[in-house]
Amino acid sequence: MRFLFLFGLAEIVAAGQLCMNCKNVVNPHECDQVTKCGDHEQCYMQQYLRHNTIWYDLGCQSNIVCQANANGPPVPIIGKRNVRGQDLDPETLTFDLDGEDDDGRITLCESCCNTDVCNNGGACGVADFNYYNGRLCFKCSQQLTPDSCDRVTLCYQDRYCYIHKTKPAVGFTYVWETGCAQTAQNCTPAYGTICSNCCSGNLCNKECTLQTYFLAVAAQPPKIISTVTRPRHYKYGDNVQLICTIESNPKQDALGWNMMTDPSQIPTNIQLSYGTNYVIVDINNFQSQNVAGYQCFVHNALGQDTRNVTLNAPH
Template sequence: MPSYAICLVMSIALTVTDGGQMCGICSFITDPTDCDRVTECGQHEVCYVEKYASSGGHLLYDVGCKSSHECKSIVEKRREEIDDSPMSGDFQMCSSCCNDTKLCNVIGGHCGSQALDMSDRVLCYHCNHLRSPDQCETVRACPIYEQCYIEQSEGGLSGSLLWTSRCGHESGNCRSPGIPVDSVVGKKRSSEFCAACCSEDLCNNNCTLATGNGLTTPTTATGPLSIPVITFVTRLYDVQIGSYIHLTCRAHGNPTPKVSWSFSAPVKPENIRTENNGADIYIDGVTEENYGHYACNAMNSQGQDNRFVDILEHGPSG
């Protein structure tokens, strides 16, 4: 039989603000710093990190968003000793929340993970050929002197206007902080195209053009069609009666997929509510009626993708 020594340590109290924080959102990763996907958490949510051991004994992490109410009373669980015996199911070892900086659950060193020194680096969006400048959900840590960069250009056989965001050195255009838009527009680009450098974390997700009246207007573009791909879905462990649950599902695709949840029950329990156009569901005070099989579905005109989550009753301890 496996032997475990479990230490319970109350986490440091959080100073929590409501919503809007940018957090890493990944599952089944070997360290939070391996996560390069981000999302903006909803109202009353903060970033979280969970560390667990898989049934094969591998140490893995999940990162994402969690309700600030749940995080205020969170307890860190750490397994001090693991032998080589196989386990049945995943074993949660640590859960921690933060809200102090962007991507704090990726770079902050929570739950025994690697911390990143960002004093000489800046977080930049890093995507190619998107139809809108604010669609990028992947990031890179770039040297701060190189800045972040975003540009619009013609792409594909159709000549569609597409957006690229990346570290500044890859464009050869960002050489000093505060470089103006006019100086980074290439000679072969039309004056209707936009390009810009910036030096703040996650600043390269928009670009504006000057108009005749001195105002700026955001630009948009179209891109190739693609089927939906679900990139994140909440993982759950055993759930106790009376618990609070937040299920999140995120997907990519063009057109933007419609994300929704379904629950295999004859009647929808009254304590389930949806937000974010159906992509998030909340269960206030779990009852026996909430246990079962939940499915996330992402659908657009090109197809669909599905992921499944089981909410199981918390078994007796010991």
């Protein structure tokens, strides 16, 4: 916390909060971008009229400007909004044409607040943002650090925010991925995942430790989540992998691959490797005898699941 002194009055304001950050939106609820404000800034909303349409700008504003925009003398307000506007009902709004900006806008209302993403509604005649008993989650397909995502999405009830650290299929840079977990798959680390975390708080998916976290999954038959062939376009002489990723609660008692051929005909260049929730067929120096059908299987006390994959002859 920091103390800001204005006109001899002390105001406590939050430092470096996360704020919605969009320009020219028709409603603050439609904004899906965020930014981290400076230590001497607050979240800001401006409502303005341009070409007979009401628009909104959202972002950060200095504490000094926020105080200057408030009606009357500066008054210490903690976690509240300071709003300027003669009438916040757009149907009956009156305004001063002398307030028109260079781009043709006429400012109708300005609001400041000092808690995370507080400028997504609840001021300037805009209803509070409806989370529908859910939460906002960061959502970026690639980010270099766990807290560098600048986009958000609404994650509905019974879903979770997640964050993974993975090595992409192409390249050598480890990246982070964030989003809303629509199934338990997103909360179960897949092959290649360095760490994974799911959480249920608002904008909570911005950190992940080397420890892997699992959400409780109801006891049920096992499920094969995915089967992947690497590389997708292989040729004779390549090293080829078949990766089968599963989820199972209770823990599986059998997991593996079958080659759909006579057991006596299984080539010697095939071996299996295992992880907590995956099994891999490693084929060294792919040859014609490896062209066949393969079946991943998993079994636990409640049932089983299988999935077939075919390795065709390279073209």
